[in-house]
Amino acid sequence: MNRPCPLNRGWSYPLQALLHVQLGIETKGNTKHAFPSKETRDPTVDRIRQAIFVAATMLPFGLQTDEDKKDGLPTLPENEINLIFGTGADDPPTTAALRPEFQRERLSQQSPEEESVLASMLMRPWPVTAISTASFEGDDERLNRIKRVFIKTERDHMLDPQQQDSMIKKWPPSEVLEIDTDHSPFFSAPEQLFNLIVKSL
Known part of the structure; x- marks a missing residue:
């Protein structure tokens, strides 16, 4: 009997659902974006088998230098972003959002329209x-x-392949896999991404 899939319908829902149905793996949050979490730095590190970075920021200690920010953050023209000043117009922006008309080109240009x-x-x-x-x-x-696997997205318009290569070079993971997709392979090629994840285990 199929059990209901206990997942949040977020960005990575298609991949989460596939992992849940095929392998019984349950994931929390967004499977794409990851800095080393608190769990990878405290005694529970022994409970983590591996970390998988799918075109995600992979820096051991986060964004400590200008070079880290150059490698780990998307470089987007100002006209593509909406800045939100939650604490007032005189303070720095608190949040940002990609304008709707640029979302497909930046994030999912190879994905089905729906x-x-x-x-x-x-x-x-x-x-x-x-x-x-x-x-x-x-x-x-x-x-x-902790074993780290980096899955590089070759046609990424958000975190470009050169940035990904730079992070890989600075902090070499255990394994580098490549997928010929946009920034959202869980939409554009979920089965191929699933197979890469299974291969890495």
Whole structure:
């Protein structure tokens, strides 16, 4: 008997559903974007088998330098972004959102049209200050105990392949896999992405 899939319908819902149905794997949150979390830096590190980065920011201690920000953050023209000043016009922006007319080209240009529409409905502003100042303390030895797999998206218009290569070079993962898709392979090629994830296990 099929059990209901206990997942949030977020950006990565198609991939989450596929993993749940095929392997019984349950995921939390967005499977794409990841900085090393608190769990990878405290004693529970032994419970984590591996971390998979799908065209995601992969920096051991977050965005500590200008070079980290250059490698790990999308570079978008101002006309493609809506800035939201939650604490007042005189303060820095608190959140930002990709304008709807640019979402498909940046995030899901290879995805089916209906998936792009779904993605635009699920889009939420991202916290500018929190992301741009995210940094962590820790030691390389403990972080490197976790197997890391980076899945590089070759036709990415959000986090371009050169940025991905730079992060891979700076902090080499255990394995690098490639997928010939846009920034959203869970929409444009979910089965291919699923197969890569299974291959990495």
